[in-house]
Amino acid sequence: MVTESGPPRSSTLPVPLPAIAAGGAAVDGNKHHEVVVIGGGNAGISLAARLRRYGVRDVAVVEPSGRHLFQPLFSHIGGGTAEASEAVRPQASVMPQGVTWIQDSAVDVKPAASTVALASGSQLTYGHVVVCPGLQLDWDKVPGLAEAMDSPHGSSNYVYELASKTWALLSGLRSGTVVFTMPSGPVKCGGAAQKPMYLACDYWRQQGVLNQIRLVMVVPTPTVYGVPGVDEELNRKIAEYGIELRCNSEVTAVDAGTRTVQVLDSATGRSDSLAYDVLHAVPPQSAPDWLKATDLPAAGDHGGFVEVNAETLRHVRYPNVWSLGDAAGTKNSKAGAALRKQTSALAKNLKAVLNGGTPKAKYNGYSACPFTVSRSTVVFAEFDDQYRPMPTIPKVKVSKERHSTWILERDLFPGIYWNLILKGRA
Numbered sequence: 001m002v003t004e005s006g007p008p009r010s011s012t013l014p015v016p017l018p019a020i021a022a023g024g025a026a027v028d029g030n031k032h033h034e035v036v037v038i039g040g041g042n043a044g045i046s047l048a049a050r051l052r053r054y055g056v057r058d059v060a061v062v063e064p065s066g067r068h069l070f071q072p073l074f075s076h077i078g079g080g081t082a083e084a085s086e087a088v089r090p091q092a093s094v095m096p097q098g099v100t101w102i103q104d105s106a107v108d109v110k111p112a113a114s115t116v117a118l119a120s121g122s123q124l125t126y127g128h129v130v131v132c133p134g135l136q137l138d139w140d141k142v143p144g145l146a147e148a149m150d151s152p153h154g155s156s157n158y159v160y161e162l163a164s165k166t167w168a169l170l171s172g173l174r175s176g177t178v179v180f181t182m183p184s185g186p187v188k189c190g191g192a193a194q195k196p197m198y199l200a201c202d203y204w205r206q207q208g209v210l211n212q213i214r215l216v217m218v219v220p221t222p223t224v225y226g227v228p229g230v231d232e233e234l235n236r237k238i239a240e241y242g243i244e245l246r247c248n249s250e251v252t253a254v255d256a257g258t259r260t261v262q263v264l265d266s267a268t269g270r271s272d273s274l275a276y277d278v279l280h281a282v283p284p285q286s287a288p289d290w291l292k293a294t295d296l297p298a299a300g301d302h303g304g305f306v307e308v309n310a311e312t313l314r315h316v317r318y319p320n321v322w323s324l325g326d327a328a329g330t331k332n333s334k335a336g337a338a339l340r341k342q343t344s345a346l347a348k349n350l351k352a353v354l355n356g357g358t359p360k361a362k363y364n365g366y367s368a369c370p371f372t373v374s375r376s377t378v379v380f381a382e383f384d385d386q387y388r389p390m391p392t393i394p395k396v397k398v399s400k401e402r403h404s405t406w407i408l409e410r411d412l413f414p415g416i417y418w419n420l421i422l423k424g425r426a
């Protein structure tokens with residue numbers, strides 16, 4: 001059974017252990033830290049590393065998981081172009097030198113008292129807190145979806161353990177119907193719903209069976225993605241592979257027994273039933289429930305995201321609270337690509353405030369999504385928080401299908417992530 005955050009809770013959220021200072025001794029959980037970072041994912045580790053590089057002495061990261069996952073590779077695992085082992089490393093190996101790792105889960109933040117409550121019962125106090133625990137996967141919001149993932153015919157690249165199952169299902173198929181789905185609402189890397197589909201199509205084409213497989217892509221948006229220029233490239237590939245694209249549509253229920261999904265077209269109000277042989281689903285997502293229950297989200301923000309200034313990433317009401325990454329209430333597309341810019345701005349601003357200054361660095365809303373449109377090419381979408389094109393190098397049209405962007409994304413980027421981004425150097 002999948003859980004809200006993916007793999008079984010017992011394997012990802014172990015019994016809390018004593019805090020470990022990286023390269024040092026175990027420390028008491030009831031402690032004050034100059035900066036407490038909640039979450040040691042892409043955001044938390046790269047930010048903590050940057051703060052240490054900027055000379056901040058006392059940084060603690062609260063992170064329950066003993067392993068660090070590089071999620072962009074999940075798409076490649078599900079599409080058969082990466083091994084599962086490439087996407088995981090021990091958390092201890094990525095924890096920056098001199099940072100205190102508290103292997104525990106945050107269960108509450110009281111911003112008025114500057115305290116963080118931990119699942120173990122300990123409490124931390126902080127000078128500043130950076131809240132970045134990522135998103136939770138809300139499997140239960142679609143009736144039958146969790147059961148379908150447990151069945152032999154359903155999978156999702158949004159769970160590390162299921163990514164290999166995705167490729168086993170897709171590569172084993174020689175005929176039938178495959179349904180790929182994306183939910184409405186906030187998701188991390190919205191394009192990741194489509195990536196395994198294109199990778200599999202190219203594989204089936206090589207195997208000579210593509211024309212025996214019916215492919216349906218269900219997206220809630222009026223167009224395939226929403227960025228001008230990128231939509232045209234994706235539509236070209238969709239036509240090339242013979243994919244049925246259902247826009248303005250969403251899966252409202254799944255029946256794993258009869259292998260059917262219910263699809264609601266919000267433009268027409270019509271709902272119809274679709275039989276599948278393989279289902280690849282992206283679950284609805286939101287901020288973690290415990291975060292929703294704090295005073296950190298904006299009133300009326302049902303997603304539960306931390307109410308920060310979208311440029312400085314400082315909390316609007318609590319000046320010693322900050323947030324970045326998937327849990328931040330910013331308008332950009334949630335992705336690691338956005339984080340590279342966010343980490344730089346937040347670290348500079350927090351350092352300035354610690355020195356008695358004011359935050360001057362600004363995050364510009366940039367995000368990106370590499371669409372793996374074949375097994376050797378990528379359409380690289382770069383855009384702002386209104387989905388307007390925002391190319392890093394305007395003269396090079398990376399939003400066109402290219403092999404060079406595949407090399408960048410598949411071959412070079414994992415190394416950049418482990419060796420530069422997580423070390424606060426990119």
Ligand SMILES: Cc1cc2nc3c(=O)[nH]c(=O)nc-3n(C[C@H](O)[C@H](O)[C@H](O)COP(=O)(O)OP(=O)(O)OC[C@H]3O[C@@H](n4cnc5c(N)ncnc54)[C@H](O)[C@@H]3O)c2cc1C
Binds near residue numbers: 063105132188288369
């Ligand atoms: C299938 C897939 C494909 C993707 N592809 C791309 C891509 O190609 N390009 C791209 O830029 N982005 C991609 N992304 C998105 C990218 O991985 C995320 O945007 C990024 O990881 C967000 O970083 P984060 O630190 O906010 O969250 P995460 O990296 O998810 O980290 C959150 C951390 O918080 C920890 N945590 C959870 N609860 C608690 C708690 N209560 N207390 C303390 N810690 C807690 C978790 O264990 C985790 O380590 C993809 C994501 C997926 C799932």
